Amino acid sequence: MKNKFSKAVIPAFFIVMLLVTGSSFKAISGQPPVTGDVLYRKTCRMCHGNDGTKGMFGAKNLQISKLETAAIVQQIREGKGNMPSFKNRFSGEELAVLADYVKSFRQH
Numbered sequence: 001m002k003n004k005f006s007k008a009v010i011p012a013f014f015i016v017m018l019l020v021t022g023s024s025f026k027a028i029s030g031q032p033p034v035t036g037d038v039l040y041r042k043t044c045r046m047c048h049g050n051d052g053t054k055g056m057f058g059a060k061n062l063q064i065s066k067l068e069t070a071a072i073v074q075q076i077r078e079g080k081g082n083m084p085s086f087k088n089r090f091s092g093e094e095l096a097v098l099a100d101y102v103k104s105f106r107q108h
């Protein structure tokens with residue numbers, strides 16, 4: 001009796017899990033969350049580090065940077081020195097979100 005029960009319940013459990021995870025994947029790909037955190041981790045962290053201070057390839061310390069938002073957006077689009085250009089990578093909205101995120105590293 002106990003055996004029969006678990007044989008039915010376990011596959012049912014997996015089907016439910018599949019449906020749940022399947023639908024949440026759909027929600028994610030249908031409407032990507034545009035957060036500075038996600039964009040930064042994917043694209044900038046390798047050089048600038050979690051807190052903006054890593055300095056890989058001569059990357060500037062983002063905690064002491066004094067660039068205005070427009071200049072940050074410009075630099076992400078055009079690149080500078082060892083920093084590559086991300087011209088076609090981000091939408092205008094994503095650039096603005098990224099610039100805000102970069103500024104959030106500052107201590108002052």
Ligand code: HEC
Nearest residue numbers: 043044047057058059060065066067072080081082083098
């Ligand atoms: C390949 C390494 C690399 C990557 C990836 C990278 N950067 Fe940079 N970043 C640099 C370097 C090197 C500099 C210094 C450029 C210079 O002035 O010569 C820099 C400078 C900057 C500055 C200017 C700081 C200042 O005060 O002058 C900002 C802002 C910045 N990066 C933001 C970003 C953002 C946002 C991303 C992700 C979209 C990113 N970086 C990705 C290497 C990188």
